[in-house]
Each structure stands twice: as structure tokens, then as C-alpha cells.
Amino acid sequence: MGKRVLVTGLSTFWGGRVAQALERDDSIEMIVGLDTHEPKVQLERTEFVRADQNYSILARIVKATQVDTILHTFLVVDSSRMSGSRMHETNVIGTMNLLAAAGAAESSVRHIVVKSSTLVYGSAMQNPVWFREETPRPSPPRTRVERSLIEVEGYLSDFAEDNPHVVVSLLRFSNVLGTDIVTPISRALQLPVVPCILGFDPLVQFTEEDDVIRSLEFVVQHELPGVYNVAGDGRIPWSETAAICGRRLFPLPPYGTAAAAAPLELLGVVDLPPELLSLLRYGRGVDNRRLKRAGFQYRYTTAGAVQNFAEASRLRSTVGDSRPAYKYESDVENFFRHSPAVVRD
């Protein structure tokens, strides 16, 4: 009896790619994905169900498909993508619906994996240099995205306590850089001059795209309970990050930084949300040894992730994006999955 996995956020960057990775695992019998939009990557055997914003259909799907693992990749951690209230609703209400479905009586769910972010630690002056999973944050959250993530993690820990028969794995990912992902930081590092804050050169930490996918796979396969920080080894100065990408820095004023960054957002140059400005001032470091002790092996350090990103963006700027854009067509996908004309072995 293989695993039956439900992936939320199938159309997001991570949901689609994780589903692709899980498809290659033979021990996973069935994968169903949920999202408001269609998947953006090609999938072989993942079923797609379109859901509404709040995932209220999730309970019915869980009951009907009897999934034993839910992989929640739908948490929004990039506050530049949507308004604060919509992000809060997506994160909080979506998670509450998910937990209600998973915790219902007679529910078949035995494992929940959540992709969270190290934003829950914040980047404040009083922070320690390294955050372990149990280190408390010294100052209260100031930005919306941090508050919504902390609320979601609160619900998860309550759920874990109330439902001891369900394994809850919470992964906190640091900022990600890779060949494909686009984040405010990756956009900032691709500008001709990279913004920084005058007088500050904080140490930052990155995870590589592939390590993110592999770590999610690893946790699904090994059913690891608890909280894990996921980040590459080492922290490097922001100036060195820009140097690896072959860019020079341009300074924002240390006082009134948000006001100075606002024109950049209005002109569409780059969006620097407040949590990113804090990161450029104080940096953040998380201790990644717990996942390593559980057996996971990283393939990239922080510096390695930055270099990989720099090489990929150099290639892309030279030859362009080589892969054709994928468009999901539901009739074609249904044909491949359900038509009696297709030979299955």
C-alpha cells in the first residue's frame, strides 16, 4: 500500500515541482493536487482539482480520496505578490480548512507537511546570530507576513497537540535562490546595481531550489515529526552575494529606508517589502543541523546557491529561457489519465 498524497498549491512554484518529484517515487501510489489555478508544470500522474480561495472543498476531497499525507505548499511568504489582507486570508483560512479536514473524525490523514519560512524569526536588532528551531524571537513581529505565518504555526502546533496520531512536519525555509524561482531578492540581484542599506553589510543565508524540493521529499518519505530549519550552510555578507552575481551595490539611506525604496516599487524596478529591508539591515541565520542529523544531505551551501543562481541568470540573459512555456489543458490531461484508449501497465 503506497502513500496517498494531497498537495495544496499545485499551481505555485513549489507545489508543481514537488508533485513532479513525488511522481518519480514509486512508493507513492496516488497524488492529487489542489489549487485555484491550473498547474504550470507538466505532470504525469497527479490529479488536479480546482478549488476556491479558501479550500472549503478540501474536506470532501480528503474524505473521497482517503489521502494519508497532506503537503501544504500554499503558504504565501512573498508579500509582494498580493495585498496584506488577501495574503492573511489565504494563509490563515486556508490552513484552518486544511487542519479541519485533516483532524475530522474518520479522517485518513496521518502526516501533514507544511512549507513555512524563516520569516517567523524575523530580522530584528536583538536577534541572535543563529536561530535554532526552539529559539524564541526576542521581539514581536512587525510585518504582516510574519504575523500571518506565526499565527499559522500556532494553529499547527495546537493541531499537533490535539491529534497525536497525525505526524506534523513543519519546515522553515530560508530565502531561496535557484535557476528558476523569482523572488524580490532574486530580482534585486539581477538589477544592474543591487540595493543595499548604507553602512550595513549583514550576513544572509540562502537555500538552493533543488534542496528545497529534496528536503520536502525527504520529510514526506521519512515522516519526520517536528520543526526543522532548512537552509544552506554558512552565512555570507550581502556585499559578497552581489559580488558573486557580478554586481555593484547602490546604497539606500539608513534612515527613512522605506520611504526611499517606495519610488523603486512605483517605477516597477524592484519591490522591497519591509521584511526584506529588515533583512538587508540585520540579516538572519538559522541552524540547519537538525535536518542534517535526521539524515538529509544538502547539495549546496549558501555561497554555492548564490553562485548557481548567478550562473543560471547569466545563461538566461545570453540565450533566453530555453524551455517552452507549458499550458495546462484539462481535456488533454483527462484523456491521458482516464481514457480507456491509453495503454496502462
Next chain:
Amino acid sequence: MASGNRTTEAAQAGTLVHLPRPAPEPEPLPDPRRSDVDEWGRSEKMRQLARQLYAPLYDNWFRVEWEGLEKIPKEGGALLVANHAAAIPSDAPVIMHGIEEELGRPVYGLADHLFKGMPVIGTMWARAGGVAAHPENAYRLLREQQNLVLVFPEGGKGPGKTYGQRYQLRRFGRGGFVEIAMRAGVPVIPIAVVGAEESMPIVFKVPYVDKMLGLPYVPITANMLLFGPLLGLVAYLPAKFKLRVLDPVHFDVPPDQERYSKSKVMDEAEAIRVDLQEALYEMLRARRSIWFG
């Protein structure tokens, strides 16, 4: 038969015992670094440059003399504590320079978080080995990495002393430094510093303005009276520096405990303060001149 036995015995005597091969260490991942800034923000290259620039001040202006440097271990962690003085403290760079030059070991200095929030100065401070004084940071530096860490238990109260209060050690807080050393399983090594008080003595502290600006104190120093307000902030008086390293204090408690007895911590902290105070008095009795020792 007999020859058969002998050959079997010979074979047994000559056989090598096959030890199981240990699992191979995973290959270290490529780490394409371009600078030598470590995880705490310290850069050895910048420290070397700082030491080169500081050497004239150390050798010729302050004419620093050490006593008991051999008590600082060449390997293993230790928490160095010292008395703190001078409106803009001169003792921290002197101690760090001295130990790094003489022992060749890096020293990390724990200081208030507010350094991190200062533009330019904060970054320079971090590159020179400054680390914010958070217990997690101290634990990792001392216990896991076995580094030398310098901390001033008097905190801001030390440099805030006016000239009339010089060399009277302020209270060592709640003894937090002792708890840090206990939890990390490292000894505390007190260092008595004579000379810093006179290098930038505070003649008068301006009231009310310090609270308004959020500073610990706003000093009028003798340097400012002699050299003017701006130059007086950077020009130190050429006091002779003498530093004495006292015996390391080991605590007979196990490391990594959740909590340590508060009364024991405060007793140990007070004992260290008393030892440091006694050493200071002894050194001051032997000192014939502020400027020449």
C-alpha cells in the same frame, strides 16, 4: 600432525585482524566564498589590517604591558572578563590586540545589541570580532566553537564612571556572565586593566541630554577640554596600560544544564568581582605614575 598444528598456529598468529572500515565522510560541498568573513561577521584580513594600524597606539602610545598571559589557554574556550573604563572604551581593543598578537588566537567581543543598529560603525565593529551579547551567541561561541570571548560585566556602568569613581568596580549585573560560562563549560579568566580610566576620563556627565538622545551618557572628558569637542572624542591620553591576567576560575558544575542556582551564580560573580578589585588595588599601589607606570 605436529607440523599441521604448527602451521595452523603460525597462520593464526600471522593473521591480521580485519577492522571494519568506517563510513566515509561525505565530501564537503563546494563553497565558493570570495571573502573571509566568518559566520559572526568577523574577517581575519580586516583584523590583521586593524592590528597593523593599531600597533603604534598599542606599542608606543599606551605602551601596553601584560602579566600572566600564559594563563590564557592556547586551545579551548574561555570567557575573559575585565573592568571597563574610558568614555569611549580603550580597553577592549587593547585586550583583543594583545591576545591576538601574543597568542595568535581570535577573540570575539560581546557587546550590546545597539552596535548592530549603527550604520558603518556597526559593520566595522562586527568585522573586528564584535558579536551581540545574546546568550545563544555566547553559548555557540564558547561551547560549540571553543573560542575566546571577551565580555565586560560592568556593562555601560563601567565607562560611565566619572574620574572620582575610577577603579571602583561597579556591580557585575546579575552575574549573567557566570551562568554563560557554566552552561558552556568553560572557565572565566579575569583580567585587571590599569590605564584605561586615565586614557579618556569623564570629568562631568551632562544630565537630561543623554535620555533625550537615547545614549547611556553624554560625557565631558578631559580630552575634550584639552583638544576640543571633536578631537577629544578620538584622541586618547597616553596613559600607561598594565594588564594582569588572574587565575582562571573553573566552576564545578556540569555544562548544558537548563538552569543554574541563582544564588551560586551571584556568589561566584561577586567572588570574581572582589578578586578583580583586589588585583586592581594591588596594581595601583605599585603604580608610581599614570603616564609612565
